[in-house]
Amino acid sequence: MSDIFLFNKPFHVMSQFTDSDGRATLSDYIRIPSIYPAGRLDYDSEGLMILTGDGELQHQISHPRHKLNKTYWVQVDGDIDDQAIAALKAGVTLKDGPTRPATVHRIIEPSNLWPRTPPVRFRAAIPTSWISLTISEGRNRQVRRMTAAVGYPTLRLIRAKIGDWSIDNLAPGEIKALTIGPEFKRYRTRNAQKPTQSQRNTRTTTRRKRSS
Structure with a gap:
């Protein structure tokens, strides 16, 4: 034990x-x-x-x-579209090589989410959206680099499961x-x-x- x-x-x-x-x-x-x-x-x-x-x-x-596997709740800058979701699922190419396929789907903001201090800075004219992303790798700042690679920078990142x-x-x-x-x-x-x-x-x- x-x-x-x-x-x-x-x-x-x-x-x-x-x-x-x-x-x-x-x-x-x-x-x-x-x-x-x-x-x-x-x-x-x-x-x-x-x-x-x-x-x-x-x-x-x-x-x-x-x-x-590690599952993350990810708030991204912009209303993430189906093309970006599909790219994340298939794996995206980063500077240190392609990522493995990931499990990705849109979610609403988790109901048990706590306020962040300091809060995320929002832009009034640009919406944000949430995804759940599960990966089996652990590269340096991998999730942030993945969402940036498909055009949706990460605003807030919470690891929900290991x-x-x-x-x-x-x-x-x-x-x-x-x-x-x-x-x-x-x-x-x-x-x-x-x-x-x-x-x-x-x-x-x-x-x-x-x-x-």
């Missing part, structure tokens, strides 16, 4: 416990010793983080190989403890990303070199 902690990170909080520039950090909200984030969340993004003191579990949750864990009933700045049992190992194995043919070929070549 291992404990994890679900934390709803507020806006403009670093996803670490110290900061040399004096910005707000996890230590302003979390007083539990010897736990660490399993993955990061941008300073200007909000929502779910998972922390644990179990190093192996931390790796299992955060490593891209284990393919835990795998089966969500921010339901968790207010900004709140933390909740959960116990993870053997079922997570089965879940992880079932959802682990299978190696590609080129990766299998590379492993075979490596083994041959080591044996020669």
